[in-house]
Amino acid sequence: MHERSSDADLAQSLREELNRYSPGEKLPSSRALVERFRVSPVTVSRAIARLAAEGLVITRPGSGAFRAVPRTGLPPTGDTSWQEVSLSGDGGAGAVPRTVDASGVLVTLCPPPPGVVELNGGYLHSSLRPESALAAALARAGRRPGAWGRPPADGLAELRAWFAREIGPSLTAADVLISAGGQSALATALRALAPPGAPVLVESPTYPGMLAVARATGLRPVPVPVDADGVRPELLAAAFRATGARVFVCQPLFQNPTGAVLAPRRRGEVVRIARAAGAFVIEDDFARRLAHDDAGRLPAPLAANDPDGVVVHVRSLTKIASPSLRVGALAARGPVLGRLRDIQVVDSFFVPRPLQEAALELVGSPAWGRHLRSVSAQLRERRDTMTAALRRELPALAPPHVPAGGGSLWLRLPEADTGTGTEESAVVAAALRAGVAVAPGRPYFCAEPPSPQLRLSFAAVAGAAEITEGVRRLRTACDEVLGDSPQLRSAGARPAAGPQEAARTG
Known part of the structure; x- marks a missing residue:
């Protein structure tokens, strides 16, 4: 050896x-x-x-x-069947079911079998992460005075101030709470803003992790359709009137999964509609640091121009740095900030101080700017590689909208005679047999999807060669399920919109 x-x-x-x-x-x-x-x-x-x-x-x-000395005998097998009754007990009429479906989240968290191209991942590939900078930041953080002590419940003041500057000049450290990543922040916000059983308005389609946490909190997600310009304000207003909801969750920048950016003319309108309904907007700004280098000038967060405290802002370092750097922020104004703080403290006390110190070291290092520029360029290259491969191998699946940010493409499958959803699950299964993992579209909808969809990640793979091979394997799967249908092989598929259409300026 x-x-x-x-x-x-x-x-x-x-x-x-x-x-x-x-x-x-x-x-x-x-x-x-x-x-x-x-x-x-x-x-x-x-x-x-x-x-x-x-x-x-x-x-x-x-x-x-x-x-070690092997254990003798096996432990007795117990009878856990009683738990089915306990877990399904609703506590009386009108109570909210407590069933939790994490399948849509696990698709992007669990690595595929060896040899399978991972086009369903939810995080940057290790080659895109600043792993050397993270290691150095963690080492420096561990040597900071008090690094292993108890942090303030709201988070380190210096880190809160950094997040406030990132969100907008009108916010200060006093408006920010440090959270254990974006998912934890979403869970805290939903628990703070709506009681169990209440409706919550969500974009359709939307991030499955948010739908899962809403249902786990006992809320009833109500879909509001999005188009290429983001959520449709007239449908949002109608949904508020019909449901009496007091919360709307949205991703105005590079929406997951569509990649849409909320159009300038709709941004103020969305906040005004929510304010008129006496409702909060939870702004999940997960992809701001995943903008491609051809995105142009990005619009400011909704929270940056919200003196009335309508918007509760969520962001995280996890997506752009590492799945294990679970450090994020909640920003809010007014009495709601106190409720957010109380719920977070009761749930988890605080975010571990070494992680907060490491985050400060990372974002304050020269390596941080280099990392952001590198990821921005590489994501654009990977997006273009996947788009070109789809146009070549599967022109009918070429995305109708090419985003200027994020790490994935949203595709519509040709509909077969078997009905919506059947071919979607069949293509996903056939793709896995062909050696490529893709994400089905169904988990992104809280009601019946309008058509079969797929989400393909270009951020979670090693590089261009793997993207090209993954699309080739997906073509094999589509051939198996959909055959030589004219729809699948159509060379006259609608051309994909350029990324400039996604990068709306404020």
Whole structure:
């Protein structure tokens, strides 16, 4: 074994040799393993820790590592059937069901099997993340005075001030709470603004994670359709009148999954409609730092021009940095900020201080600006690669709208005689058999979808070659399910709109 061997390699070698030792017998010393495998003491220590975590060995300080004694017999199998009754009990007439469906979220969180191209991921590929800068930031953060102490419940003042500047000049640190990522912030906002059983207006289609957290909170999502210019104000006003809702959740910039940007003429109108209804707007500004380098000037957040406190703003560092940097912010004005703070404190006390300190170190480093510029350019290149591959391989699936931000494309499948949804699930399954994972459109709707859709991520893969291969495999899946239908092979599909149409300026 060479010097460059990893702890995982060493752990596997030791795992294969464990049968040579009797249960309870001592393994060779760390020094002996270092000499035998020609690795460092740190590698040995990490390999033994892996085996201990798997329950294969036990370690005794000062004595060494020993093969674990297998447990005798299996624990008795219990009867958990009673839980079905308890979990489904509604507590009486009018109570809100407590069933939680996380399937739409898990599609983008769970990695596909080895060899499968991941066109359904929800985060940047590791090659796009600032991993060296993150490691350096975390190391510096750990050395900050008080880094492992208790942070303020609202979050570190310096980090709150940074988020306030990012949102707009009219906000201050006093308007911001630090949250454990965007998903946690959405959950806090929904719990703060609507009681269980209440309706909440949502864009249609919209982010499945928001629909899941709304339902888990006991709310009833009500769809409001979007078009290429974002949510339609006349339908939003009608939905407020029909439902009496007091909350509208939206993504005005590079909406997930459509990539739409709320048009300038609609921005003020959306806030006015909500204000007239006595309602809040939850603005999920998840994709601002995922703008492509041809996006042009971006509109300011809705919260930046909202003196009346209609908008509760949500943003996070997670999407642009790392899935594990779960640091985000909630911004609000007025009494609602106190309620948001109280709910967050009761739920989680505070965001771990080392993560907050690491976030400050990251965004304050020269590497941060370089990372943002690199991601902006690479996302544009990947978007163009996927769009070109679709036009070449599957012209009928070429997106009607090419976004100037975000990491995915939203496609409409040709409808077959089997009915909406059937071919969608069949294509997703066939795609997996062909070696590519894609996200079905159904979870993005809280009511019946108007047509079968797919969401393809170009941000979660290694690069252009993998994107091209993923689209080729998707063509194989479409051939299997939809055959040689004229719709699928139509070369006269509507041309995709340019990204400039997505980058509306305020």
